[in-house]
Amino acid sequence: MNTFVYIDHFKGNALPASWEALGVAKTLGTVAAVIFGSGMEALAKTAFEYGADEVLLADDVSLADYRAEAFASTLSAAAASRTPDLLLFPTTTRGRELAAMAAIDLKTGVMVDVIALEAKDGKITVTRPIYAGKLLTKETCSSKPQIITLRGRAFPKPAQQAGKSGTLTKVAAVTGDFPTKVEGYAESGGGVSLTDASVIVSGGRGVSNNPALTPPGGLDEKQAEIWKAQQGFALVKDLASALNAAVGASRAAVDAGYVPYTHQVGQTGKVVSPDLYIACGISGAIQHLAGMRTSKLIVAINKDAEAPIFKLARYGVVGDMFQVVPALTAAFKKRLGK
Amino acid sequence: MKIVVCVKQVPDSAAKVVVENGKVTWGDAPLVINPWDEYAVEAALQQKEAHGGTVTAITMGGESAKDALKHALAMGADDAILISDPALSNLDTQATAQVLSAAIQKIGGVELAFFGRQAIDGDAGLVPAQTARLLDWPALTLASTIKVEGDSVRVERAIEEGRQVVTAKLPAVFSLVKDFGEPRYPSFMGIRKASRAVIPAWSLAELSISAPAAVIAWTEITNPPSREVKCDIVTGGSPEEIAEALADKILAEKVL
Ligand SMILES: Cc1cc2nc3c(=O)[nH]c(=O)nc-3n(C[C@H](O)[C@H](O)[C@H](O)COP(=O)(O)OP(=O)(O)OC[C@H]3O[C@@H](n4cnc5c(N)ncnc54)[C@H](O)[C@@H]3O)c2cc1C
Numbered sequence: 164m165n166t167f168v169y170i171d172h173f174k175g176n177a178l179p180a181s182w183e184a185l186g187v188a189k190t191l192g193t194v195a196a197v198i199f200g201s202g203m204e205a206l207a208k209t210a211f212e213y214g215a216d217e218v219l220l221a222d223d224v225s226l227a228d229y230r231a232e233a234f235a236s237t238l239s240a241a242a243a244s245r246t247p248d249l250l251l252f253p254t255t256t257r258g259r260e261l262a263a264m265a266a267i268d269l270k271t272g273v274m275v276d277v278i279a280l281e282a283k284d285g286k287i288t289v290t291r292p293i294y295a296g297k298l299l300t301k302e303t304c305s306s307k308p309q310i311i312t313l314r315g316r317a318f319p320k321p322a323q324q325a326g327k328s329g330t331l332t333k334v335a336a337v338t339g340d341f342p343t344k345v346e347g348y349a350e351s352g353g354g355v356s357l358t359d360a361s362v363i364v365s366g367g368r369g370v371s372n373n374p375a376l377t378p379p380g381g382l383d384e385k386q387a388e389i390w391k392a393q394q395g396f397a398l399v400k401d402l403a404s405a406l407n408a409a410v411g412a413s414r415a416a417v418d419a420g421y422v423p424y425t426h427q428v429g430q431t432g433k434v435v436s437p438d439l440y441i442a443c444g445i446s447g448a449i450q451h452l453a454g455m456r457t458s459k460l461i462v463a464i465n466k467d468a469e470a471p472i473f474k475l476a477r478y479g480v481v482g483d484m485f486q487v488v489p490a491l492t493a494a495f496k497k498r499l500g501k
Numbered sequence: 502m503k504i505v506v507c508v509k510q511v512p513d514s515a516a517k518v519v520v521e522n523g524k525v526t527w528g529d530a531p532l533v534i535n536p537w538d539e540y541a542v543e544a545a546l547q548q549k550e551a552h553g554g555t556v557t558a559i560t561m562g563g564e565s566a567k568d569a570l571k572h573a574l575a576m577g578a579d580d581a582i583l584i585s586d587p588a589l590s591n592l593d594t595q596a597t598a599q600v601l602s603a604a605i606q607k608i609g610g611v612e613l614a615f616f617g618r619q620a621i622d623g624d625a626g627l628v629p630a631q632t633a634r635l636l637d638w639p640a641l642t643l644a645s646t647i648k649v650e651g652d653s654v655r656v657e658r659a660i661e662e663g664r665q666v667v668t669a670k671l672p673a674v675f676s677l678v679k680d681f682g683e684p685r686y687p688s689f690m691g692i693r694k695a696s697r698a699v700i701p702a703w704s705l706a707e708l709s710i711s712a713p714a715a716v717i718a719w720t721e722i723t724n725p726p727s728r729e730v731k732c733d734i735v736t737g738g739s740p741e742e743i744a745e746a747l748a749d750k751i752l753a754e755k756v757l
């Protein structure tokens with residue numbers, strides 16, 4: 164099978180799920196990594212090291228910023244002339260959008276956010292979660308090329324082999340009168356990205372519930388609650404930094420203004436699948452579970468023994484997070500030599 | 502300004518969805534407007550409030566899907582259209598996009614078309630970009646702010662790295678992220694208006710298209726393997742003792 168793997172990147176930094184997709188493609192046959200951008204030599208080199216047999220490179224100033232219309236047209240033109248059997252994308256914002264558009268151009272469909280796949284006689288059957296992971300479906304596509312986006316962290320990242328190389332093929336950027344113009348970026352605050360994180364520590368509404376705290380004078384009720392929540396969230400962040408983890412949150416914590424939406428885990432937030440997920444003061448509503456149920460090891464700290472989160476957790480502490488979380492941070496620091 | 506918002510009816514997010522005898526069921530949980538589409542309705546209404554015009558809600562589905570349209574009407578949409586045809590069942594996203602783009606073209610003169618970012622049943626998140634591609638309009642998906650000025654628009658789009666600021670010419674397709682702002686609740690007057698609304702139904706004949714063919718097939722739907730976890734509740738004489746024991750157990754799992 165001949166596969167195109169779209170390497171999603173921002174300013175030359177590839178999103179890790181791109182390499183996972185490359186690893187999957189390698190198990191199916193020959194792989195051309197598709198790289199669009201401006202000044203992409205280093206990324207092309209890395210793609211060879213992750214196993215690409217060939218790199219299809221459109222290196223052009225007109226592609227310096229991602230624009231769906233220009234990228235999709237360039238991709239569809241390359242796919243139309245080379246007729247790969249399969250187009251693989253990481254399920255990232257750009258990957259999903261390009262897959263959607265390429266499917267229209269190439270008159271085919273997309274199997275999106277796939278967590279497992281098998282190929283037989285050139286035909287792929289995928290498995291993917293639907294209804295927020297409450298069900299799994301197997302899907303096939305009756306037209307060619309087959310287009311698939313792979314959920315991040317659902318497949319192993321291949322080993323990087325320094326110095327490995329392959330065929331570099333230049334592809335012309337489709338330039339045209341595209342209707343969109345990129346004016347600039349507002350980058351987010353950094354830290355470990357939730358969807359790529361192997362460890363996540365999350366806080367819920369419970370972070371504001373420490374009766375022992377007295378907020379400074381002069382705050383109204385809402386401000387006092389947020390102040391309390393920030394003290395609670397600081398404990399969650401301390402534990403996260405001791406574990407080099409990303410910080411997550413429930414929707415209740417986001418809606419109450421304790422943390423920005425970018426931290427929300429769940430059906431209307433991010434879907435994550437870390438090796439370790441520690442939930443602090445989160446009840447485990449079905450919409451929250453939808454975003455983290457596939458985590459390898461789940462640990463819950465909640466003062467209510469009946470909280471539904473304990474049904475999914477391997478280890479639990481029934482207790483006050485204001486006592487348990489800082490103690491856990493100290494215990495890990497000691498063990499991890501920090 | 503002519504504004505369209507595409508809404509879909511889905512089982513409530515709290516529904517216990519399971520497969521029984523090969524069929525997806527959700528007990529007596531209600532069917533509701535897709536939660537993401539409420540953001541789309543909100544965005545459509547805000548544009549109407551800023552620039553005048555009309556908001557038309559459309560859905561493709563069975564007769565019951567009118568309830569999702571009624572929710573949009575109750576929030577403040579001016580009118581609604583149901584697209585319903587026996588040939589339109591089990592469509593995949595590209596086929597759905599073909600129908601919706603045909604409907605948007607038939608309405609004619611549309612400048613803004615709003616979509617939810619993702620339908621919470623199929624969890625695809627493809628229809629907005631696919632409809633845009635078919636219409637040959639810019640796809641301004643995952644927008645958190647939208648500013649229309651004359652025939653152009655400026656949006657901030659949520660990307661993994663933060664936000665991308667994009668300008669484009671209208672007409673355009675939009676989908677929204679949660680940062681856009683919470684959707685309004687239906688008003689009492691709105692609910693009364695919606696309950697009396699007569700919603701026209703368009704068949705494929707009205708759209709002058711033949712039934713688009715699905716290429717993606719769901720060959721088997723299953724309940725996920727139940728996570729046979731028994732929670733080990735860690736206890737101890739003090740928070741410190743509990744934390745020490747818990748840290749040891751987590752480290753023994755070799756996930757760090
Ligand atoms: C359409 C829709 C989409 C949604 N999407 C999402 C989503 O993406 N993500 C999401 O998270 N939710 C989502 N929700 C909301 C969800 O239903 C719940 O309301 C939310 O997850 C609750 O958050 P929580 O667990 O922090 O708060 P609560 O349910 O209020 O739970 C707080 C928990 O903290 C515990 N607690 C309190 N004090 C302490 C203490 N001192 N120490 C330890 N424990 C303590 C309590 O026992 C309780 O279990 C959605 C809802 C809808 C309708």
Ligand SMILES: Nc1ncnc2c1ncn2[C@@H]1O[C@H](COP(=O)(O)O)[C@@H](O)[C@H]1O
Binds near residue numbers: 624625
């Ligand atoms: N049958 C439909 N009728 C109207 N709008 C739809 C339909 N299906 C999808 N949409 C729109 O497309 C968005 C994304 O859907 P999807 O790509 O299926 O996740 C939804 O939030 C709706 O705005």
